[in-house]
Amino acid sequence: MDQDVNKTVLKNGIRIVTSKMPHVHSVSMGVWVNVGARDESSAESGLSHFIEHMIFKGTEKRTAFQIAKEFDAIGGHTNAFTSAENTCYHGKVMVTHLETMVDILSDIFLNSVFDEKEVENERAVILQEIGMVEDSPDEYVHVLSGSNFWGENSLGQSILGTRENVASFDANTIKGFFRRFYQPERIVISVAGNLEHERFVDLVGPVFESVRPGNGFPERITPDERCLVNLHHRDLEQVHVCLGTKGISITDPRRYAYSLMNTILGGNMSSRLFQEVRERRGFAYSVYSFISSYVDTGMFGVYMGVNPKNAYESTTLILKEICKLKETRVDPNELRKAKEYTKGNLMLASENNDNQMVRTAQNETHFGSYIPLQDVANRIESVTEDDILDLAESLLQANRFALTMLGPVTDEKAYDDILTL
Secondary structure, three states: OEEEEEEOOOOOOOOEEEEEEEOOOOOOEEEOOOOOOOHHOOOOHHHHHHHHHHOOEEEEEEEEHHHHHHHHOOEEEEEEEEOOOOOEEEEEEEHHHHHHHHHHHHHHHHOOOOOHHHHHHHHHHHHHHHHHHHHOOHHHHHHHHHHHOOOOOHHHHHOOOHHHHHHHHHOOHHHHHHHHHHHHEEEEEEEOOOOHEEEEEEEEHHHHOOOOOOOOOOOOOOOOOOOOOOEEOOOOOOOEEEEEEEEEOOOOOOHHHHHHHHHHHHHHHHHHHHHHHHOOOOEEEEEEEEEEEOOOOOEEEEEEEEEEHHHHHHHHHHHHHHHHHHHOOOOOHHHHHHHHHHHHHHHHHHHHHHHHHHHHHHHHHHHHHOOHHHHHHHHHHHOOOHHHHHHHHHHOOOOEEEEEEEEEEOHHHHOOOEEEE
């Protein structure tokens, strides 16, 4: 079931973790930095994401075009993403091209020049990206929900930043943030595929040992959640609704019960919300629950898009379904199906080396070691009906929900009393 996972720590603190998968013909590699949007001040909001873009825009020996051309020439692909707490630069190639991928990814990570002209070009791209999210109400409502729920804390900031910030960043600002935050103790290099650990360490170790230790940076501030109704009027066909309450951290021992509770409420097509809101009532095409977990806190939420005339009734219906979780034990058969669904997704994902690369990196970042799949499956199996009831009673308390709505809604008073569960 589990791959052969090995770890090496370089002298400067950078960790290298490999997951050997002999049955595949490719290699997936990610350079992870434990830095993201929540590490930015309000004036810096958007810098982590800007750096993610700029990493691909030229080094001392490669132009942006050459970077793209060299990856295309070996039939590989590369990309990056920024989250609230991490930034990842990743690529995937056939195993025969591993050395080329290592050379390119290490070059862009260690030697990017952050040229001012490229900054200007990419500024326009990121502003377009912000506009694209704002034009996608099912995405944008989540940005608004985060701001509503976390308030002034950096977790409430958009990962993309604000237009004003993006317009003001220059090359020196970007370089300064990069030098300050991209420190070796925050870096994990993860790879999964048909390769040997020692060979990979021999490839990446000598170049990444050049990263110098920094002076550390401020600890993340754990936010207080807020219980607010926040309506954003926009002329749309639907009202997009996000309902959020405090969740648990990514390392909380209750995370297995948490995941199963999410699956039961709105995590798949047989879930309570999907069946009640979509199948029985026909109120929504898209309705689901979700969990956002961080190192010290989290959010448990529900999203749906509905006809404006059904917005109030649909929101009330969701709250009633949430109430049932803390009032009545889940049916043993329902819990059994949720366990099989969760374990099945876990096992199927493990067969893909992209997913395995991500999982290996996240395990190292959050737990300092790899957690075998069988251990996870056993913990999922050990969750009881009482575990879910206790968790629901702890989290799903009255007056602890934040409601965010985007669409043709204006009557905030109509929703003031709806969150009392």
